[in-house]
Structure formats: structure tokens, C-alpha cells
Amino acid sequence: MGAVMNCDGSWVEVDLRKLRGNAEAIQASLGGAGLIAVIKSDAYGHGLETAAAALARAGVSRFAVAYAAEAEAVRAAAPDAELILVLGVARAADVPRLLRGRIAPVVVSAEHARALSDAATAAGGRLGVHVKLDTGMGRLGFVCPAETELAAGVARLPGLDVQGVCTHFAMVEPEKKPTAARGQAEKFRQALPVIEAAAGRRLFRHMSSSRAALLLPECDQDAVRVGISLYGYGAADPDKRFATVPVLSWKARVMQVKKVPAGFAVGYYGSYKTTAPTELATISCGYADGYQRHLGNKGHVLIGGKRRPVVGRVSMNWISADLGPDSGVRAGDEVVLIGEQGGASIWADELAKHCGTIAYEILTGISRQIERRAVGA
Ligand SMILES: Cc1ncc(COP(=O)(O)O)c(C=O)c1O
Incomplete structure (x- = not known):
């Protein structure tokens, strides 16, 4: 894929094997x-x-x-x-x-x-x-x-x-x-x-x-x-009565990658300015999908197995991430908003902390219009 890719929004993957495993772990402990x-x-x-x-x-x-x-x-x-x-x-x-x-x-x-x-x-x-x-x-x-x-x-x-x-x-x-x-x-x-x-x-x-x-x-x-x-939230400690793992991943795609100079303003009201020449990714999700505005200039996403800062304000349908120079990231690459990629992870409780809320609200706040794909069935 080149510098741009036409794509429709984001999607959620629900790992049914993990969900069943969590239920079995809880039941077995009771x-x-x-x-x-x-x-x-x-x-x-x-x-x-x-x-x-x-x-x-x-x-x-x-x-x-x-x-x-x-x-x-x-x-x-x-x-x-x-x-x-x-x-x-x-x-x-x-x-x-x-x-x-x-x-x-x-x-x-x-x-x-x-x-x-x-x-x-x-x-x-x-x-x-x-x-x-x-x-x-x-x-x-x-x-x-x-x-x-x-x-x-x-x-x-x-x-x-x-x-x-x-x-x-x-x-x-x-x-x-x-x-x-x-x-x-x-x-x-x-x-x-x-x-x-x-x-x-x-x-x-x-x-x-x-x-x-x-x-x-x-x-x-x-x-x-x-x-x-x-x-899979609030029960990560294996020494407690039961331990469970997150079931839901939320993914999107890079729509455009652009090389920009230092001092380049990103998004509404230019709340982020690059400090050096870098690459920016525009990503297919926004606050209408449930990706909260609080995450602008605070949150991270995973692209190419690395954490990338979300920069500028979150728009209705798009966000931007600063990739750094020579990132190798291309339009069409998968972006993890919640989940794991290449050994790195971002879970709903991390997003919740930035938003002054709880994982419950992040999870239930992902728009119902976004496709849920069952994996691990
Ligand atoms: C009456 C009642 N019982 C049980 C639950 C489950 O709570 P939790 O998700 O903390 O396990 C809720 C959650 O809102 C509830 O309202």
C-alpha cells in the first residue's frame, strides 16, 4: 500500500476462546x-x-x-x-x-x-x-x-x-x-x-x-x-482467587502517512506541533466511534508493534499519531487502539485513566455501529 488508503473506520475483535477461558477460570474458582x-x-x-x-x-x-x-x-x-x-x-x-x-x-x-x-x-x-x-x-x-x-x-x-x-x-x-x-x-x-x-x-x-x-x-x-x-479487567493478579485476560481488541487502519517538517501543526486548533521532521499517520477512528476526545495528546496506539503517541485533537472520525522519522509505516497498516501488537499492549484501563473514567465506560462506549468480529471461535 502507498501513502493513502481508502478504508472504512475501525472494528472490534472479540476473542471467544479467551471469553470462555475467563468464564471457566471464574467458575472453577468458585x-x-x-x-x-x-x-x-x-x-x-x-x-x-x-x-x-x-x-x-x-x-x-x-x-x-x-x-x-x-x-x-x-x-x-x-x-x-x-x-x-x-x-x-x-x-x-x-x-x-x-x-x-x-x-x-x-x-x-x-x-x-x-x-x-x-x-x-x-x-x-x-x-x-x-x-x-x-x-x-x-x-x-x-x-x-x-x-x-x-x-x-x-x-x-x-x-x-x-x-x-x-x-x-x-x-x-x-x-x-x-x-x-x-x-x-x-x-x-x-x-x-x-x-x-x-x-x-x-x-x-x-x-x-x-x-x-x-x-x-x-x-x-x-x-x-x-x-x-x-x-478480563480488574482480575489480572494470578495470585488472587481467579485471573482473567482481556477479550476485546479494537483495531483501525492507517489511512495516510505524510512526512512533515518541524513546527507542523496537527488537527483542530493546532494543539500539537511537531518538534522535528517526522511522519504523521491519520487513522480511521474518532470520537463518534467512542474514541474519547480526552485521548488527544495523551493516548497511544500501536502501529508496527510500537507505541505511538496520539497527537492533536481527536476528530469525529479520525485521529493522528506521530510515527517519528523513517517509521516504515504505510497506509493500510493495522492500528491497535485496544489490544496487543508485536509484544506491546494497550488495554481499556489505560485509556480510562487518560479519560478520568473506568474500563467499563471505555468498553461500553465503543459505538454499536462498529463491527464486532468473533475470533478464536
Ligand atoms: C446489579 C449488578 N450486578 C452485577 C453487576 C456486575 O458488576 P461487575 O461488572 O463489576 O462485575 C452490575 C454491573 O453494573 C450490576 O449493576
Whole structure:
């Protein structure tokens, strides 16, 4: 390829072998507890259906999403799934499709529970639900202990079949002092007998997400709801309970390479000026694709197996990298925005640091319009 190449944007590669390996590593570490794979927000940007099917092949039979529509997509991709849990507030209007898809929403208040129960009765069914307790997250659910009795009342509604009870940690502090997490776990343990007495049986219990699953095995309960660790973030230490590797790579191409003199201004408002004669690459991705503007003059990309600084402002569809003189880089060369190349690597948490955010936002912020390619299938 010469100095220019016509190419369309960027693409994401999702390594399904790594995803399955991560799920297997987590499952193997859990002892008696099960794994609920959290695959909301398009499986954290990895592609919902592909991730669900791959995880099902790794033996995962429980999934959690945010919305009813996502849950239906999971049912289609993993027809034998034992649990598909909606973590958001399912609407009464969704109840017929939840019943059809054998999808269980959480119930978050007495009013919500009644609305779902009425809709299920009207549809001639009983809807499986999990009671969501707010033990300190201050988000969805019955506030414990003040609303524990109300939560127990869900079990008495004719249209609902209470199958599970859950909560969510607001924080899991460093291993030696998980005081707030232990306080939440204690509130959960105190609420359980009240709710289970009303249900007349032991319920399926879950509270931990990735960090608690990694650091607080005593909080496991019947299952842990793991998201980010499945995708390979926050669990890199091989000495911990489980270790996982990043699954997603994000790639683009060099569209043009040009030789420029010292003092050459790059991009909008010339926020970068070359200090010596060099080569610049223009690359096929920008903030409309989810490559955040914060990365201008801060981030790096990999080209030819080397880290190259992103220079100038990030544009809507393009970015620039300073290659240095005589780089040997040509239009059409592959650019790694997230991933590995020639032994070098850039992961979403590095981008997140530059952007003042977390890997979750970088991963879920990659535009849905960008093609997800399954590799390692
Ligand atoms: C209720 C609930 N459970 C579990 C998770 C998974 O969290 P993590 O990705 O940290 O494992 C989330 C993530 O947002 C959540 O909202």
C-alpha cells in the first residue's frame, strides 16, 4: 500500500476462546457457588448474542441483563439457560414477553411487584422474580431493614413466583478493611429469613459482583454476578482467587502517512506541533466511534508493534499519531487502539485513566455501529 488508503473506520475483535477461558477460570474458582454472567450493555460492548452463545458453550447457564429486550436476545442465543435475570425495572407491559421467554425480572418495590403480579395474572401465568434488596447501594430495591417486611410481601402476590433474592455492593474496599461491604452483607443476611419465611422455602441468593467475587469469597451465596472480570479487567493478579485476560481488541487502519517538517501543526486548533521532521499517520477512528476526545495528546496506539503517541485533537472520525522519522509505516497498516501488537499492549484501563473514567465506560462506549468480529471461535 502507498501513502493513502481508502478504508472504512475501525472494528472490534472479540476473542471467544479467551471469553470462555475467563468464564471457566471464574467458575472453577468458585467452589459451590454458581456464576451469573452479567452481559448487559451488549455484553459490555463485546456483542450480546455472540457472548451469550460462547458463554453457554463454556457451561454458563445463568445470565443477567438490564432490559427485557436484551433478555429475549439471550434466550434466543442460549435457549437452555436456567436463569435470565433482568436487573432493571421491567414494565408490566413486558410481562407477557417475560413469561414467554422464561425471563425473571427483579422486583424493586411493593408497587412494582403488584403491577407485575397483576399483569401476570391477566396473562394467565405466574412470573418468576428475584426480590432486590437495597442494603446500601442507594439505587434499586427494597431498603433494608426498613422495607424488609414489604419485600417479604412480594411472596404473597398471586401472579409472582419468588425464586431469588439479591442485593448489590456499593463498594468493596481493599481486602483488609471491607467494612462497608460486610455491613451490606450483614443486612442481607438479616433480611433473608424474613423473606424466605414468607416464600415458604429457601430462595436462590446472590449479591457479589466481580470485585466481591474476587476479594470476599465469604459473600458468595448461591451465585455471584460477574461482569467486568469476565471480560478480563480488574482480575489480572494470578495470585488472587481467579485471573482473567482481556477479550476485546479494537483495531483501525492507517489511512495516510505524510512526512512533515518541524513546527507542523496537527488537527483542530493546532494543539500539537511537531518538534522535528517526522511522519504523521491519520487513522480511521474518532470520537463518534467512542474514541474519547480526552485521548488527544495523551493516548497511544500501536502501529508496527510500537507505541505511538496520539497527537492533536481527536476528530469525529479520525485521529493522528506521530510515527517519528523513517517509521516504515504505510497506509493500510493495522492500528491497535485496544489490544496487543508485536509484544506491546494497550488495554481499556489505560485509556480510562487518560479519560478520568473506568474500563467499563471505555468498553461500553465503543459505538454499536462498529463491527464486532468473533475470533478464536
Ligand atoms: C446489579 C449488578 N450486578 C452485577 C453487576 C456486575 O458488576 P461487575 O461488572 O463489576 O462485575 C452490575 C454491573 O453494573 C450490576 O449493576
